[in-house]
Amino acid sequence: MVAKVLTISNEKGGVGKSFLAVQTAFYAAYQCGCKTLFIDLDSQANASRVLIKNEMVTLSNIKPADLFLTGEERDINPEAEIGGEENSNLQLISAINSKEELISLQENQESELIQMYSNFVEAIGVLKSQFDLIVIDSNPNADIRSNSAVGVADIIISPIQLYTESIQGLEGIVNRVGQLNNTARVYFIPNMVDHSELQVRTAEKLVAMNKDMLLPIHEISVTRNDDQIVIEECELHYGVIKRRNCFAVAQDIGKGVWIVNNNKSGWREIRRVLFTIMEAIDVDKEFSAADEVVFSLEKLKQAHPDKWKRLLRHLWMCGHTFGFTLPGLSQGDVQNLIGLKETSPISLVS
Ligand SMILES: Nc1ncnc2c1ncn2[C@@H]1O[C@H](COP(=O)(O)OP(=O)(O)OP(=O)(O)O)[C@@H](O)[C@H]1O
Numbered sequence: 209m210v211a212k213v214l215t216i217s218n219e220k221g222g223v224g225k226s227f228l229a230v231q232t233a234f235y236a237a238y239q240c241g242c243k244t245l246f247i248d249l250d251s252q253a254n255a256s257r258v259l260i261k262n263e264m265v266t267l268s269n270i271k272p273a274d275l276f277l278t279g280e281e282r283d284i285n286p287e288a289e290i291g292g293e294e295n296s297n298l299q300l301i302s303a304i305n306s307k308e309e310l311i312s313l314q315e316n317q318e319s320e321l322i323q324m325y326s327n328f329v330e331a332i333g334v335l336k337s338q339f340d341l342i343v344i345d346s347n348p349n350a351d352i353r354s355n356s357a358v359g360v361a362d363i364i365i366s367p368i369q370l371y372t373e374s375i376q377g378l379e380g381i382v383n384r385v386g387q388l389n390n391t392a393r394v395y396f397i398p399n400m401v402d403h404s405e406l407q408v409r410t411a412e413k414l415v416a417m418n419k420d421m422l423l424p425i426h427e428i429s430v431t432r433n434d435d436q437i438v439i440e441e442c443e444l445h446y447g448v449i450k451r452r453n454c455f456a457v458a459q460d461i462g463k464g465v466w467i468v469n470n471n472k473s474g475w476r477e478i479r480r481v482l483f484t485i486m487e488a489i490d491v492d493k494e495f496s497a498a499d500e501v502v503f504s505l506e507k508l509k510q511a512h513p514d515k516w517k518r519l520l521r522h523l524w525m526c527g528h529t530f531g532f533t534l535p536g537l538s539q540g541d542v543q544n545l546i547g548l549k550e551t552s553p554i555s556l557v558s
C-alpha cells in the first residue's frame with residue numbers, strides 16, 4: 209500500500225480549502241473505501257474541528273508539528289489513540305491544541321527550514337505505507353507548512369473564487385507550485401459560485417486563460433430504447449461548486465454532504481466533482497468485492513460487453529439517475545454495482 213497525497217492549497221483565506229479537504233476525505237473514506245489520513249497543518253484547526261464531530265473518524269496520536277522533526281525527535285505511530293470506530297477508514301492528525309507549535313515552525317532559520325522539509329518528506333513517506341490516501345489541508349500563507357504540503361503532493365487542488373483578483377492570483381499559484389513541485393498535477397476548482405453576471409464573465413475569462421488547469425468532467429447520458437441502452441456523451445464541463453447553505457451545514461455537523469437533508473441537488477452537483485477528483489488521484493487500492501457483487505459485475509459485462517465500463521462509471525459518478533433497470537440486470541445488481549465503488553479501485557472504470 210502506497211498512499212497518494214492530495215494537498216489543498218491557496219494563499220487566499222476563506223475560499224473553501226478546509227471544506228473541500230474535509231468533504232473529499234469523507235467521500236474517499238466512506239464512499240470509495242479508501243483508508244484515508246487527514247493531516248491538518250492549519251493552526252486555526254477548522255478542518256480538525258469539523259472532522260472530530262464525525263463519529264467514525266479516529267484521532268491519531270501524532271501532532272502535526274512533529275512531522276517536521278527529525279526521526280529521533282518524533283514518534284510516528286499511526287495507531288489511533290482514542291475515539292471512533294475500530295476499523296475507521298478516516299484518521300485525523302489534528303491541529304487542535306497545536307497552535308503555538310505550528311506557528312513557531314516558521315521562526316526557524318533558513319537552513320533549519322530545509323532540514324524540516326526533508327523531515328516532513330520522510331515522515332510522509334512512513335505514513336504513506338499505512339494508507340491509500342493522505343489529504344493535507346494547509347494554512348493560507350506560503351510558509352514551511354503549506355510549502356511542504358505542496359512539495360509532497362501528487363495532486364494539488366486549489367479552490368478559487370470567481371472574482372477578478374482571484375483569477376489574477378492564479379499565475380502566482382502556478383509559479384509557486386512549479387518551484388516547489390514539478391510533478392504534481394494542479395487543478396483550480398471555482399467554489400461558492402452563485403452565477404451572478406460578474407462571476408459568469410470571470411468564469412469565461414478563466415476558461416479562456418486556464419482551461420487545462422480546470423477539472424474536466426466527462427459525463428454521459430443513458431437512455432433506454434426497448435432492450436437497447438443508448439449512451440450519449442454530454443458536453444464537456446468543468447468542476448465548479450455552487451454556494452449552498454447545505455454545504456456549510458454539512459461542515460457544521462461534521463458529515464458528508466450526502467447526509468444533509470434537503471440536499472438532493474447539492475449532492476447531485478458535488479458528487480460529480482468529488483468522483484472526478486478521485487479519478488484524478490487514482491488511488492492504488494485493491495479489488496476486494498464480495499462474491500455476489502462480482503456476480504453482478506459479471507452480469508453487467510455479459511449483458512453490455514462494450515458499454516459496461518461507461519455504465520459502471522456513470523453509476524459511480526452519478527448514482528442510479530437514469531430511472532430504469534439495465535437489461536440483463538436486477539435492481540439489486542444495480543445497487544451492488546453502485547456499492548462496488550467501495551471495494552474496487554476507481555481505475556476499473558477509467
Ligand atoms: N460552496 C460553499 N457553499 C457554502 N458555504 C461554503 C462553501 N464552501 C465553503 N463554505 C463555508 O465557507 C466558510 C469558509 O470555508 P473554509 O473554512 O473551507 O475556507 P478556507 O479556505 O479553509 O479558509 P482559511 O483560509 O481560513 O483556512 C466555511 O464556513 C465553509 O463551511
Ligand SMILES: [Mg+2]
Pocket residue numbers: 225226227250254255345346
Ligand atoms: Mg481552512
